[in-house]
Amino acid sequence: MQQIRLKVLRNNPRDRSTYRDLCGLIDVSIITDNSYLHVGSGRERFEVNLNKLKEIYTKRKYIDINTIKELQLKAGYSDFVSTSKGIVIPGSSVKGNIRARLELSFHGFNGSVRSCFLRASHIVRANKGESGWRHQKVWSETVFEDRGFPCDYTKNNNVCLICDLFGTSGLKSLIGFSDFIGLNVKLEALDLPKVYAAAPSSEFNGKISFMNLKDYELGLILLGMGIVNSSIGRSVTLGRFKYKGLISDKKFGRIKYKINKIILNRFSSKLIINNLTFNPGSSIESEDLNTLCKELVNLSLKHFENEFKIVDEVSILDKL
Numbered sequence: 001m002q003q004i005r006l007k008v009l010r011n012n013p014r015d016r017s018t019y020r021d022l023c024g025l026i027d028v029s030i031i032t033d034n035s036y037l038h039v040g041s042g043r044e045r046f047e048v049n050l051n052k053l054k055e056i057y058t059k060r061k062y063i064d065i066n067t068i069k070e071l072q073l074k075a076g077y078s079d080f081v082s083t084s085k086g087i088v089i090p091g092s093s094v095k096g097n098i099r100a101r102l103e104l105s106f107h108g109f110n111g112s113v114r115s116c117f118l119r120a121s122h123i124v125r126a127n128k129g130e131s132g133w134r135h136q137k138v139w140s141e142t143v144f145e146d147r148g149f150p151c152d153y154t155k156n157n158n159v160c161l162i163c164d165l166f167g168t169s170g171l172k173s174l175i176g177f178s179d180f181i182g183l184n185v186k187l188e189a190l191d192l193p194k195v196y197a198a199a200p201s202s203e204f205n206g207k208i209s210f211m212n213l214k215d216y217e218l219g220l221i222l223l224g225m226g227i228v229n230s231s232i233g234r235s236v237t238l239g240r241f242k243y244k245g246l247i248s249d250k251k252f253g254r255i256k257y258k259i260n261k262i263i264l265n266r267f268s269s270k271l272i273i274n275n276l277t278f279n280p281g282s283s284i285e286s287e288d289l290n291t292l293c294k295e296l297v298n299l300s301l302k303h304f305e306n307e308f309k310i311v312d313e314v315s316i317l318d319k320l
């Protein structure tokens with residue numbers, strides 16, 4: 001089926017050299033939702049129990065093939081990302097996750113579309129069971145939209161909204177992502193697939209900075225995290241194996257984003273929403289935060305009415 005080329009709505013990106021509109025920081029947690037999470041480092045982990053090795057050697061004074069078996073060496077397991085701060089979900093993975101969800105939540109309307117496909121890759125139609133089939137079921141016809149080449153600021157002065165917010169070649173992002181650091185995350189070595197995965201109920205914490213955003217654009221970032229009615233979002237997908245269904249009775253890649261705090265910095269404009277006013281320098285938490293998240297999301301949905309659709313990816317996947 002030949003797709004009609006959609007016109008990607010593009011404009012000059014906004015000025016990044018001064019502060020205007022909303023600027024600040026979102027304190028966010030990522031919590032695994034009855035599911036394992038694997039974000040691969042691209043490295044394999046080799047693990048040996050040194051105490052056990054010493055114990056056997058002290059007893060027998062030699063090491064042979066049986067010793068190796070007894071030690072139950074762990075080799076060939078794909079490792080989870082870690083840095084000097086411990087187990088982390090890299091900021092780039094979180095950014096990619098939110099960006100891809102937004103790119104795919106916008107769809108063509110009257111021949112135009114608000115976002116190019118920069119993060120969401122172009123794909124070919126897959127039959128049931130083939131690679132990419134579940135991805136297509138979740139995002140339906142949107143994944144096949146012909147949006148042409150992604151924006152590239154080194155070649156063209158105009159970019160789409162998502163590239164203006166998240167950056168593209170030659171254009172700095174307005175939204176910054178720290179690594180999300182694991183809080184007491186326990187990694188389990190699973191045998192099928194051979195990976196180290198964060199166990200269900202793991203929590204990671206990180207910060208998302210933003211500058212020069214309109215209120216409805218801050219709402220859009222929240223929508224990219226699956227936030228709608230409160231500061232805790234619905235279940236969304238992240239990491240490897242998220243489209244695999246059950247593997248050895250285990251679910252992978254279901255998480256929830258939880259907003260802990262939104263802080264406006266001193267360069268920010270006031271945020272006025274309905275009868276609430278938040279001044280530069282204020283930190284928004286608890287009940288105000290719930291209300292604010294909901295109102296910002298509503299503004300965004302209204303602004304992008306007919307262009308944006310909330311897709312409940314996890315409930316679609318669970319029905320496949």
Ligand SMILES: [Zn+2]
Nearest residue numbers: 116151160163
């Ligand atoms: Zn773009």
